[in-house]
Amino acid sequence: MTTDSHGIDWEQIARSPEFRMLMKRKRRFMTWSVVFFSLYYFALPVLTGYFRFLNTPVFGSMNGAYLFALSQFFMAWVLAFLYIRHANRMDRLIEEIICKRKEKAS
Amino acid sequence: MNTVAFTLFALIMLLTLGITYWASKRTQTTTDFYAAGRSISGWQNGIAISGDYMSAASFLGIAGLIALNGFDGFLYSVGWLVAYLVVLIVVAEPLRNTGRYTLADMLAYRLKAKPVRSAAALSTMAISTFYMIAQLVGAGGIIKLLLGLQYEVSIILIGVLMILYVAFGGMLATTWVQIIKAVLLMTGTILLGLLVLSHFSFSIVEIFNQVSAKYGQSFLEPGKLYKNPLDNLSLGLALLAGTAGLPHILIRFYTVPNAKEARTSVAWAMVIIGSFYIMTTFLGFGAALLVGQEKIKAADKAGNMAAPLLADALGGNFFLAFISAVAFATILAVVAGLVISAAGAFAHDFYFNVLRGGQVTEREQMRVAKWASIGVGVVAIILALLAKEQNVAFLVALAFAVAASANLPVIVFSLFWKRFNTTGAVSGILTGLISSILLVLVSPNLMEPDQALFPLKNPAILSVPLGMLGAVLGTLLSREPEAERNFNELYVRSQTGIGAE
Numbered sequence: 001m002t003t004d005s006h007g008i009d010w011e012q013i014a015r016s017p018e019f020r021m022l023m024k025r026k027r028r029f030m031t032w033s034v035v036f037f038s039l040y041y042f043a044l045p046v047l048t049g050y051f052r053f054l055n056t057p058v059f060g061s062m063n064g065a066y067l068f069a070l071s072q073f074f075m076a077w078v079l080a081f082l083y084i085r086h087a088n089r090m091d092r093l094i095e096e097i098i099c100k101r102k103e104k105a106s
Numbered sequence: 107m108n109t110v111a112f113t114l115f116a117l118i119m120l121l122t123l124g125i126t127y128w129a130s131k132r133t134q135t136t137t138d139f140y141a142a143g144r145s146i147s148g149w150q151n152g153i154a155i156s157g158d159y160m161s162a163a164s165f166l167g168i169a170g171l172i173a174l175n176g177f178d179g180f181l182y183s184v185g186w187l188v189a190y191l192v193v194l195i196v197v198a199e200p201l202r203n204t205g206r207y208t209l210a211d212m213l214a215y216r217l218k219a220k221p222v223r224s225a226a227a228l229s230t231m232a233i234s235t236f237y238m239i240a241q242l243v244g245a246g247g248i249i250k251l252l253l254g255l256q257y258e259v260s261i262i263l264i265g266v267l268m269i270l271y272v273a274f275g276g277m278l279a280t281t282w283v284q285i286i287k288a289v290l291l292m293t294g295t296i297l298l299g300l301l302v303l304s305h306f307s308f309s310i311v312e313i314f315n316q317v318s319a320k321y322g323q324s325f326l327e328p329g330k331l332y333k334n335p336l337d338n339l340s341l342g343l344a345l346l347a348g349t350a351g352l353p354h355i356l357i358r359f360y361t362v363p364n365a366k367e368a369r370t371s372v373a374w375a376m377v378i379i380g381s382f383y384i385m386t387t388f389l390g391f392g393a394a395l396l397v398g399q400e401k402i403k404a405a406d407k408a409g410n411m412a413a414p415l416l417a418d419a420l421g422g423n424f425f426l427a428f429i430s431a432v433a434f435a436t437i438l439a440v441v442a443g444l445v446i447s448a449a450g451a452f453a454h455d456f457y458f459n460v461l462r463g464g465q466v467t468e469r470e471q472m473r474v475a476k477w478a479s480i481g482v483g484v485v486a487i488i489l490a491l492l493a494k495e496q497n498v499a500f501l502v503a504l505a506f507a508v509a510a511s512a513n514l515p516v517i518v519f520s521l522f523w524k525r526f527n528t529t530g531a532v533s534g535i536l537t538g539l540i541s542s543i544l545l546v547l548v549s550p551n552l553m554e555p556d557q558a559l560f561p562l563k564n565p566a567i568l569s570v571p572l573g574m575l576g577a578v579l580g581t582l583l584s585r586e587p588e589a590e591r592n593f594n595e596l597y598v599r600s601q602t603g604i605g606a607e
Binding site: 008010011013014019022023026029030033034037038041042044045046048049050054055057059060061062063065066069070072073075076077079080083084087091094097098101 | 177180181184185187188190191192194195196199310311312314315317318319323326327328329332335336338339342343346366369372373376377380383384594595597598599601602603604605
């Protein structure tokens with residue numbers, strides 16, 4: 001046994017199927033969201049810095065560059081909302097892991 | 107002197123000092139001092155993060171940048187919000203689960219405490235100092251414009267207030283100063299934004315049409331401020347990766363009781379910060395149309411007076427005074443947050459854990475923490491007085507670049523890479539820190555643009571990869587079985603919160 005002063009066997013939790021499942025789902029969300037928002041975010045300086053097509057006016061004088069910049073705010077809010085929903089689900093998985101540990105301990 | 111403005115300034119001073127008095131009675135332990143006793147709720151912390159983050163540079167600076175440069179000013183606003191996705195998705199919850207007071211707590215969890223704490227304390231103090239000098243020098247200039255106070259008097263006034271908040275009220279007082287400031291700032295911004303919109307019959311397209319008619323369509327297009335797209339990308343990277351490495355933002359997650367509240371606080375902060383930065387468009391374009399660029403430049407050539415002048419044009423003297431008082435509160439809140447993060451790095455990491463090996467009583471820790479904040483405050487005041495005539499805008503960019511290059515890679519590797527070790531952490535932090543500072547020293551910020559050895563104003567595009575490389579090489583060139591053995595403990599705890607304080 002490799003328990004520490006709190007009596008927690010970290011190795012055993014790390015190896016448990018529940019924790020592996022949790023981390024698989026956490027990592028999957030983290031990977032695609034970081035890739036997605038990085039691409040979306042850097043698309044703005046790349047498309048406005050090296051190209052001119054976003055300068056076309058869309059509504060009156062309001063052009064594509066501004067609309068794309070504005071869309072970044074909504075992208076961030078939507079992704080934050082999706083993350084919170086995902087994280088709340090992960091919380092339930094974590095609670096299961098904690099419950100199981102307590103059952104074993106008693 | 108503007109008496110209404112003076113009265114409002116005095117009211118804010120009294121209110122914040124009252125809070126400090128109240129908080130000082132509740133600050134008994136180091137957990138109280140550094141982390142407000144973990145008693146702040148998610149939404150309160152969210153407002154406080156916004157208060158910590160929306161500096162005078164964003165409030166006054168961005169409005170001015172947009173008023174004078176159009177579209178390019180708005181790019182900052184985008185970066186400052188999107189960066190919070192990194193904080194939310196990657197950093198906030200694991201950090202809350204594994205640390206107590208400072209960024210270094212998490213690193214010391216499975217790595218050798220003395221070297222990683224020393225390195226992290228160094229980068230934290232460097233970042234806080236750069237940021238603080240930039241804020242204070244800007245503050246001195248702004249208060250001189252608004253109240254007619256001498257530069258030296260303004261700096262000393264703000265410096266003394268921030269020392270009082272932190273030394274006596276600790277994180278609890280700092281948090282409430284930030285909450286009050288954020289509420290004032292949002293109120294002022296929303297009022298100003300609505301007044302601007304009402305001038306254009308609430309049509310955003312109408313604002314754009316009039317801007318285009320007055321300053322030409324090219325004003326609404328990119329390229330007026332940043333001629334080199336690569337500079338723009340580098341700045342974008344510094345903002346995106348730097349925010350999640352800013353020590354004064356990271357320590358805010360220790361003030362909440364658990365990871366779920368940390369998550370909630372980032373969500374609240376994103377709503378507030380995002381709404382605020384969208385409004386900067388109306389403030390900037392509103393100022394360009396209703397005040398005019400000549401008048402803005404005449405008051406202050408960097409454009410910092412755009413928002414106060416707009417308030418004056420739309421709401422008269424009282425509104426001008428109100429917006430000026432908001433700017434004052436903004437500076438107070440941001441510098442207080444910086445003082446407490448630098449003091450924590452010095453007292454908790456360096457003095458307590460490195461010099462004294464953790465063998466210090468609670469009483470002495472509190473004493474050292476308070477003296478450290480007084481010391482940090484005094485040093486900041488002296489540096490700001492010396493930097494009076496300097497253009498220090500690049501210091502904020504430097505703070506973000508150091509945070510992005512020295513802190514973020516090491517945080518992420520420590521949380522997710524089993525093989526990562528002490529040598530990697532120390533070499534990563536040092537490479538990131540040194541390379542960003544050196545690159546700025548030889549950049550157009552400090553050299554003649556055509557002679558600069560490094561062509562970009564922001565070093566992040568080179569220093570972030572260097573920082574990562576430093577961390578990877580350091581790790582691969584050494585082995586530390588203990589760090590690998592302890593990885594699972596950190597991994598489980600950071601991701602589940604089991605065993606977290």
